[in-house]
Amino acid sequence: MTVSKPQISEHISNCFGAMLTHAEELYEFWAGTWDNVPKLAQFELGYKKEDVEWIGIDLLKGGNFDPEFLKINPNGTIPALQVDGKSFVDSITSVKELIRLAPRPPPAPSVFDASLIAKIHEAGNIQSLSMDEAEHKDKSSGLLGGFFSERQVALANLVNSAPAGLREFYTQKQAGDQEFFDFYCRNPDDCLGQCWRCHSGPITEALKRTKGPFAAGEVPGEADFHVVTWLSRTISNAGVAPNASASIAIPQLEARTGGASFDPVIAEYWDAWIVRPSFKESNVF
Ligand SMILES: N[C@@H](CCC(=O)N[C@@H](CS)C(=O)NCC(=O)O)C(=O)O
Missing domain, CATH: 3.40.30.10 (Glutaredoxin)
Incomplete structure (x- = not known):
């Protein structure tokens, strides 16, 4: 390194x-x-x-x-x-x-921020899930598949060459990764649409509680950084180009989640984020 x-x-x-x-x-x-x-x-x-x-x-x-x-x-x-x-x-x-340490502190956190952030991280990496065999096949030959197979090679090398104190860590990672790969890329099932629906709930609730367009109000706050990170990866995972407007992204999400309807606050949220310089500079997708 x-x-x-x-x-x-x-x-x-x-x-x-x-x-x-x-x-x-x-x-x-x-x-x-x-x-x-x-x-x-x-x-x-x-x-x-x-x-x-x-x-x-x-x-x-x-x-x-x-x-x-x-x-x-x-x-x-x-x-x-x-x-x-x-x-x-x-x-x-x-x-x-x-x-x-911020030169420009964010809006004061709301009492709901911590639980919203926790929810977002609970939802974790479901944004990488495949919805059917065709998508799984596609992803397995793309970045995600490469990610897992190359890592397994790196881990196999490290297990052999690592200091004894790290061997256990690498061995556990190898096993964990294999499970992760099998679950995400090989056995997509019907529950995935439900996962998506239930995780979009807390975001909708948070956005409905504020004047918006952000959970923190007129400008994004701490929880928003986590929420939009999850949402954008979820949207790009649905095959939508980064920075596509809500009019394109949301129907695609709806189709992917078995016709679940997304509250208009989510569309407003997305459109408010994609035009922000921070979104472009961070190259979020
Ligand atoms: N809860 C952690 C999740 C971090 C995480 O899973 N990062 C992924 C990349 S987005 C990673 O480093 N994966 C490598 C690995 O798990 O081996 C956080 O919020 O920082």
Whole structure:
């Protein structure tokens, strides 16, 4: 893993007006899902691109299992954020740290934010699911299939060469990955449509409670970074081009979920997000 010299960001004033400096590094993957959460937060919270150094971890080649990366994030997942050498090892804690140091703080969190964020992460990676055999076949030969097969090769090599302390971790990952791949790509079944429907419920409720268009109100807040990350991967997984408007994306989602209807607040939410510079700069899909 190549780790280049951290850039120093100078954007935080303390209450005496003195400039504080922080070295912020975000470990990410260009096609990752959850690293879009801190990326969106970065731009929405007023950081510049150069304030946070993005360090690419190649998940396709199992770069997240590199012992050097495991020192930064023992979970072996992206995103991970390091601030002044301290690690934040998932999207939730990374974003909280970005908010703590934010040049432009987000709207105050609502009491519902924590449960909404938890729900979104419970929904987890269902956005990668295949709905039928044809889709499964298609995905198995695409990025997702490549992701799993190349990782298994990387893990097999690591199991043989790794220090004894890491062998158990790699062996568990190998087994877990195989289950994940089998479930996601080989046995699609009817419950998938139900999963989609039940997870869109909490988002709809949250959006109906606010003036909108975002869960936090006129501008996105903490929970929105998580919600739109999940929604956008769900939409692109339904075969819709990134940044397609709700008039294209929502009917496709409806078809994919067995005709479930999506409340208009979801369409408004999507259309409000896709035009934001943060959405484009983060290359969300
Ligand atoms: N709950 C974690 C999920 C992180 C996660 O699963 N990241 C995926 C990429 S989007 C990953 O690194 N997968 C690699 C692996 O599990 O080996 C978060 O929010 O950061």
